[in-house]
Amino acid sequence: DIQMTQSPSSLSASVGDRVTITCRASQGIRNDLGWYQQKPGKAPKRLIYAASSLQSGVPSRFSGSGSGTEFTLTISSLQPEDFATYYCLQHNSYPQTFGQGTKVEIK
Amino acid sequence: EVQLVESGGGVVRPGGSLRLSCAASGFTFDDYGMSWVRQAPGKGLEWVSGINWNGGSTGYADSVKGRFTISRDNAKNSLYLQMNSLRAEDTALYHCARGGDCSGGSCSQVDYWGQGTLVTVSS
Numbered sequence: 072d073i074q075m076t077q078s079p080s081s082l083s084a085s086v087g088d089r090v091t092i093t094c095r096a097s098q099g100i101r102n103d104l105g106w107y108q109q110k111p112g113k114a115p116k117r118l119i120y121a122a123s124s125l126q127s128g129v130p131s132r133f134s135g136s137g138s139g140t141e142f143t144l145t146i147s148s149l150q151p152e153d154f155a156t157y158y159c160l161q162h163n164s165y166p167q168t169f170g171q172g173t174k175v176e177i178k
Numbered sequence: 179e180v181q182l183v184e185s186g187g188g189v190v191r192p193g194g195s196l197r198l199s200c201a202a203s204g205f206t207f208d209d210y211g212m213s214w215v216r217q218a219p220g221k222g223l224e225w226v227s228g229i230n231w232n233g234g235s236t237g238y239a240d241s242v243k244g245r246f247t248i249s250r251d252n253a254k255n256s257l258y259l260q261m262n263s264l265r266a267e268d269t270a271l272y273h274c275a276r277g278g279d280c281s282g283g284s285c286s287q288v289d290y291w292g293q294g295t296l297v298t299v300s301s
Contacts, residue, residue, distance in 0.1 A: 072240065105287045107223075114273060114291035115223065126289075158223050162285040165237030167213070167225040167278055 073097050073161055077170025083178040090146040092173045094159035099139045103163035106135055106144045110155045118157075119144065149175070180204040180290045182274045187295030194264050198295055200257040200274030208232070208252040211279025211286050214259050216270035217294075226272070227259065230281035237280055242268075264299045271296050 074097040084090050094104065102122035107115040117126045119135035122142055132147045146153055154177055159170040186198040198214070213228035227238045227248040236248050247260040257274055271294040277286040 103285065103287075107288075109223075114293050116291075117287075117289050120287055120289070160223075160225070160288065162278065162280075162287040164285060165228065165280045166239045167228065167237075167280075167285065167288075169223045169225060172222040 072166055073100060073163060073168055075159055075161055075168050075170040077159055077173055079173060080171060081174040081176060083176045084149050085178045086149055086151060088149045088178075090149050090153075090175060092144045092157055092159075094137075094142045094144075094170045096140045096142075096161055096163075100161045100163035102138050103161055104135075104137070104142050105160050105162065106133075107158045107160065108153075108155045109158065115158065146175075180276060182276065182290060182292030184272060184274045184292045184295035187272065187297045189298045189300060190264055191301050192265060192299055194299070195260070195262045196264065196297060198259040198261065198272055198274075198297070200292060202255045202257065202274075202276070205276070207255040210276050211281065212250060212257045213275045213278025213288060214248065214257075215273045215275050215278070215288065215291070216268075216297075217273070218267075218270040221270075224270075225278060228279035229257070230279045235279065235281040261297070264297075266299050269297060269299050 076095045106119040109115040123135045181203045211230045214226040245263045273294045274292040275288040276290040278288040
């Protein structure tokens with residue numbers, strides 16, 4: 072099984088800050104990775120697909136990069152509505168696997 | 179608009195069984211693979227199982243393999259998860275999701291989620 076190691080598990084940031092979250096895969100997964108945002112009590116929402124493609128309707132301050140084993144989600148200027156938990160998900164092979172999640176909190 | 183509505187959750191004793199259902203609308207159901215993803219209280223997301231468009235290819239997380247069975251009925255635009263030999267650690271909110279399957283050497287990514295149905299395994 073492919074393990075996804077996500078870091079950090081949590082971070083505190085201020086509005087306007089640049090935020091970076093990383094996922095590392097235990098083996099190469101090409102660009103078969105997506106990023107999701109989840110707010111309390113809500114279903115997750117996809118932000119990024121194919122590692123770097125922005126989901127329609129998602130603000131351009133979100134971006135994804137990487138290929139192979141290392142991937143990054145960047146929020147260029149954190150907004151109040153971005154405080155949430157973020158997950159990566161690899162879909163290279165069964166079983167598909169999530170990272171452990173990163174909780175982004177207000178500093 | 180894509181809609182996924184889960185049902186069938188509830189409280190069940192350890193060792194018991196439960197069948198979850200997901201009613202899909204707003205898209206051509208048999209054009210897509212489907213999956214189940216769960217989230218234990220206060221924990222992260224866990225992919226549980228996936229099924230391709232015609233049910234010919236399925237996959238499971240190691241934690242549920244041999245106990246859970248995913249299936250679908252394209253005529254009814256419905257996805258199912260039969261859960262047997264339930265354990266306390268299966269307690270979670272179970273989400274139906276579009277995508278998340280693998281077939282013929284390629285896999286699809288989850289793009290839409292339902293709100294979930296809660297399964298509680300407790301004596």
